[in-house]
Amino acid sequence: MKQFITLLFIGISTTLFSQQIDYNTKKGFVAEGYDVVSYFTNKKPLEGNKNLQTTFDGVKFKFSSAKNLELFKENPKKYVPQYGGYCAYAVVAKKTKMYIDAEAYEIRDGKLYLFYSSWINNKLDDWQEGNTKELQVKGDANWEKLKHKKN
Secondary structure: OHHHHHHHHHHHHHHHHOOOOOOOOOOOOHHHHEEOOHHHHOOOOEEOEEEEEEEEOOEEEEEOOHHHHHHHHHOHHHHOOHHHHOEHHHHHHOOOOOOOEEEEEEEEOOEEEEEOEOOOOEHHHHHHHOOHHHHHHHHHHHHHHHOOOOO
16 A cells, blocks of 8 residues: 555646657658757758658657757757747747648757748748747747646
8 A cells, every 4th residue: 555655646746847848840840840859950841751751858759860850869858849849930929729731930048949831921020020039039938838838
């Protein structure tokens, strides 16, 4: 009985104190299944291959090559998009999570930022027209309040 109570307490504590970040996995994968390493190594996003995937922090990622998969496994935090892969500008300006166009992105200070984009509205343009350093600081603060809320 004592072991059962201990295990129950550990299970409840783990659930309460280790809330998982809410990642944008609209298409089943972070970054809509694009290879997050390719943003850094190819200077453009490449679609991931269903045969080259891994899980990190409870969510799935796809990769365009075995080399990129290995690079990710060596240092996943380097490649995971900021703000759980949601639109960076929406996190900053509206304190909300918005889906993205995986081809609308920016690498800034070694971090990947993804943005919403449509034929009439590109949030990457709004981001780049603003004071990006201030936007990053505001986005980081807003994300602390949003990251555990399910979208």
